[in-house]
Amino acid sequence: MFEYLKIAWRNLWRSKRRTLITVASIFLGVILCTLMASMQEGVYAKMIDNAVRFYSGYIQLQDTAYWDHKSINNTMAWSDPLYNKVKETHGVKSVTPRLESFSLMSNGDKTKGGAFIGIDPEKENAISNLSHWVKKGEYLNSNDDGILLAVNLAKYLGVGLGDTVVMISQGYHGASAAGLFPVRGILEFPSPTMNSFGAYAEISHAQQFFTANNRITSLVIMVDEYDQVNHIQRNIKSQIGDAYTVMNWEELQPELVQMIESDRGGGVIMKAILYLLIGFGILSTIIMMLSERRREMGVMIAVGMQKAKLSLILFYETILIGILGVIAGFAISIPLIYILIQNPIPLSDKIAEAYIEFGLEPIIYFDASLPVFTDQVLIVFIITLIISIYPVLNVARLKLSKALRS
Amino acid sequence: MSVINIKNLKKIYNDTGVPVNAVNGIDLTINEGEFTAIVGPSGSGKTTFLNMLGGLDKPTVGEIHINGTQVEKLSASKLINFRLNNIGFVFQAYNLIPVLTAKENVEFIMHLQGKPKKEREARTKELLTAVGLEDRMDSRPGKLSGGQQQRVAVARALASRPRFILADEPTANLDSKSTENLLDMMEKMNKEENITFVFSTHDARVVKKARRVITIEDGKIVSDERKN
Ligand SMILES: Nc1ncnc2c1ncn2[C@@H]1O[C@H](COP(=O)(O)OP(=O)(O)OP(=O)(O)O)[C@@H](O)[C@H]1O
Ligand SMILES: [Mg+2]
Numbered sequence: 001m002f003e004y005l006k007i008a009w010r011n012l013w014r015s016k017r018r019t020l021i022t023v024a025s026i027f028l029g030v031i032l033c034t035l036m037a038s039m040q041e042g043v044y045a046k047m048i049d050n051a052v053r054f055y056s057g058y059i060q061l062q063d064t065a066y067w068d069h070k071s072i073n074n075t076m077a078w079s080d081p082l083y084n085k086v087k088e089t090h091g092v093k094s095v096t097p098r099l100e101s102f103s104l105m106s107n108g109d110k111t112k113g114g115a116f117i118g119i120d121p122e123k124e125n126a127i128s129n130l131s132h133w134v135k136k137g138e139y140l141n142s143n144d145d146g147i148l149l150a151v152n153l154a155k156y157l158g159v160g161l162g163d164t165v166v167m168i169s170q171g172y173h174g175a176s177a178a179g180l181f182p183v184r185g186i187l188e189f190p191s192p193t194m195n196s197f198g199a200y201a202e203i204s205h206a207q208q209f210f211t212a213n214n215r216i217t218s219l220v221i222m223v224d225e226y227d228q229v230n231h232i233q234r235n236i237k238s239q240i241g242d243a244y245t246v247m248n249w250e251e252l253q254p255e256l257v258q259m260i261e262s263d264r265g266g267g268v269i270m271k272a273i274l275y276l277l278i279g280f281g282i283l284s285t286i287i288m289m290l291s292e293r294r295r296e297m298g299v300m301i302a303v304g305m306q307k308a309k310l311s312l313i314l315f316y317e318t319i320l321i322g323i324l325g326v327i328a329g330f331a332i333s334i335p336l337i338y339i340l341i342q343n344p345i346p347l348s349d350k351i352a353e354a355y356i357e358f359g360l361e362p363i364i365y366f367d368a369s370l371p372v373f374t375d376q377v378l379i380v381f382i383i384t385l386i387i388s389i390y391p392v393l394n395v396a397r398l399k400l401s402k403a404l405r406s
Numbered sequence: 407m408s409v410i411n412i413k414n415l416k417k418i419y420n421d422t423g424v425p426v427n428a429v430n431g432i433d434l435t436i437n438e439g440e441f442t443a444i445v446g447p448s449g450s451g452k453t454t455f456l457n458m459l460g461g462l463d464k465p466t467v468g469e470i471h472i473n474g475t476q477v478e479k480l481s482a483s484k485l486i487n488f489r490l491n492n493i494g495f496v497f498q499a500y501n502l503i504p505v506l507t508a509k510e511n512v513e514f515i516m517h518l519q520g521k522p523k524k525e526r527e528a529r530t531k532e533l534l535t536a537v538g539l540e541d542r543m544d545s546r547p548g549k550l551s552g553g554q555q556q557r558v559a560v561a562r563a564l565a566s567r568p569r570f571i572l573a574d575e576p577t578a579n580l581d582s583k584s585t586e587n588l589l590d591m592m593e594k595m596n597k598e599e600n601i602t603f604v605f606s607t608h609d610a611r612v613v614k615k616a617r618r619v620i621t622i623e624d625g626k627i628v629s630d631e632r633k634n
Contacts, residue, residue, distance in 0.1 A: 003514075003517055007503070007505055007506065010505035010506075011505055014504070014505065295500060296500070296503065296504065299495075299497065299500070299501060299502075299503070300503065301486060302460070302462055302489065302495055302497075303489070303490070303495050303515060303518075303562070303563075304486055304487065304489050304490025304491070304515065304518050304519075304566070305486070305490075305518055306483060306486050306487075307482075307483075307486070309518075400457075400462050400463065401457050401462055401463040404457070404462065404497065405453075
């Protein structure tokens, strides 16, 4: 085998320029595709991270009726034993209760709907680091009667620190809910969607407002290891039985998952087109190479080389071109991606505005998860594998007497 | 003892629509240790004949027996192994694998035979020394003269220890000095090791060295002379 690999390797360098051009095309393709994949995955990871950290958590525990009917009536009772059970499940980092519902918020003649979320300030902070996003004023204390208001809502309502917002909503089992909440702080998130999202109040005050004493809509759970989510979800389920629904972030945010999947699909099509072009480049190199070497291949078979062995050499040549291209590509793209991960690219002007309008952060993040690289290796390998069918067929069909006369 | 036995050999090419009787009924026996030249005008069918004889091309009609094996009946893959172990080939030009050195070209055959490295190296050295190229063992064919390349080709043809070597115009691209060298060398191998040689040629000086001369015209043997 080593002997044939040696011949294959030397054959590659018989026409140096052609091999280099072919390798360069793979090299560029690999760089482009790793960068693209890295960027996509980076943006997705950030989106997931935003969604999970700011809002859904990795796992949520809810009343069984809540997911289909997100009504204040489908809340569950807070229970210390339940909380402790979940908290002590292996791999769970932190747990916090929330009571949330829709509420109208108004100030003077301005009214807007938003989420009204009761939180345990301390526990919530351990999960979403909410206090970090307080741009003006103070974070809530454990017995606060005020609210934190997302910046765009505050702007719309024309309220500042110390101003009072009127909340009107539907309370537990038909009770009416109305209350006045002074603004303690203004929240400004990096994610534009979050900035119009709603208001946070201390949970016991929220419970009072909704006449939902001791009730919560969910326990929000963070985990230590992201890839352990499904495992932990199962463990929690088996511990608490069927009385509650336990969902992971993918189930909680199906739109996000779907959006990412469809965007990834778009990326796949682009990469496929790119690699198809590269594939034809490699194929044309192989075709030229074969046509130049007909006589030589004839001689090799004439003196006693089995066609399969000759095919093996040609197979090695094709694969080696692929390997060289991938190695060269990685030599550039790995350090490049490493630098880009450390220094995400901020977008400017128009593009940034467009991003914000779509609810995205105007920064391009990069990611170095394994598939970003292994996918390219796999694709190039599959392409070269498919292309190497050609020389194999070509050798199989080679007519010895004709090849020797050429 | 006969090495080669040919009965009613015919080859009809039909790829142009007009059938060409390139070889048109040849019966021939070649004995062990013969040094035979095949001569004849251009287009008379020498290459076609030698290709069939070497198992490189299938006859349309007829039988070829080499060392007791009926060659044209072998399957493609068995035929390749038969050639590897029984026949040495020297072609007119571009015989060698260009990316391998002289040494590697000779070793290549024994590699195909699965011979151990020690044996391969020893025999390669011995053969390249015998053809007078012990100091050019590590040169690639492109760095060798035409005559040197043909001598490497002969060394390679001998590498598998065949009893029979086929050479289609081995000297056609050589000057007279290299031609003489190559022929002397072939003659030496023939005499010392009793290897059977069959070669085609247009060159009168080469014909002179042969001990048997078979003339072909229009795909048929028109004369068969033995000298002493
Ligand atoms: N593949 C082929 N298809 C059709 N005709 C062919 C083919 N190969 C050879 N021929 C014809 O067969 C005849 C014999 O050719 P061959 O090459 O065997 O002659 P040759 O004696 O070796 O000639 P030269 O001395 O020029 O090498 C010629 O008429 C040639 O044109
Ligand atoms: Mg000829």
